[in-house]
């Protein structure tokens with residue numbers, strides 16, 4: 001059993017540090033597609049993400065918390081231009097594509113890989129992607145989790161489709177290439193519950209989950225929203241063969257531990273949510289190695305604060321349960 005370390009955490013609500021965070025790099029995004037399947041140009045702007053409630057192990061319930069609020073969105077940062085490439089995979093919430101950076105970038109504090117991932121929210125699932133964006137932002141503010149156990153994130157962007165020619169709306173955009181079926185609205189989240197306390201004590205300028213426009217968001221079928229998350233690109237996803245390899249399992253156990261020590265419960269931990277680390281992955285300060293795997297897909301994640309919880313209880317609460325059926329180590333085909 002690994003010894004439980006007190007997590008080192010530091011938060012700031014002052015905005016992204018342009019010297020450190022890839023989330024500060026871009027305010028606007030253009031995605032061009034010119035493939036046999038799609039031909040379009042989308043112009044998107046950075047959008048607010050969807051905060052989670054804070055989970056408390058005492059009482060096992062969710063609470064409002066003034067540190068669990070929407071993060072500031074950079075307004076005057078650079079423009080990112082991408083050319084859509086091949087499909088990487090799709091799940092319930094999104095469909096991911098590789099994309100090439102197709103216009104020169106200004107000098108930034110960290111080099112941007114020439115190939116990135118665009119994760120499009122499937123039609124009507126923008127709120128779920130907004131939650132995932134918040135988790136990437138939350139983790140980005142915990143030193144040395146982005147770029148070691150999760151891919152770095154370059155932001156969450158949205159636009160509506162009113163400006164596209166009607167022939168391109170909305171069923172011939174990437175989200176429809178996977179299947180023809182579209183849910184009427186996004187999936188419920190674990191913390192979609194009424195919290196007991198009032199918001200009076202939280203300054204009104206702080207956007208908590210209840211105050212977020214995403215909390216009551218409903219898709220508008222007449223003017224669908226397009227939402228994308230831009231991520232570093234990892235490699236192939238974890239499979240049954242990887243699951244037999246003790247070294248792979250050790251690596252996965254370590255990254256799960258690191259995620260738990262950030263107070264993040266993944267909420268949907270499966271083989272398809274582990275990918276080979278991006279080539280830019282840095283040395284993990286806890287394990288003194290470059291992890292070979294990264295965790296992705298945080299649209300059902302929730303958080304707790306290890307600073308105020310009894311740590312063993314908290315670790316049990318957020319641990320994805322690799323000793324239980326349905327998670328890492330459990331092979332549904334056997």
Ligand SMILES: Nc1ncnc2c1ncn2[C@@H]1O[C@H](COP(=O)(O)OP(=O)(O)OP(=O)(O)O)[C@@H](O)[C@H]1O
Pocket residue numbers: 088089090091092093094095096117119151231232233234235237268272273275296297298299
């Ligand atoms: N950063 C990335 N690097 C490499 N591949 C990725 C990346 N993000 C997503 N993918 C690929 O796209 C697939 C779908 O992405 P993801 O799991 O995030 O979608 P989802 O709709 O949220 O899935 P789920 O049904 O599990 O909620 C992944 O299984 C993976 O193969």
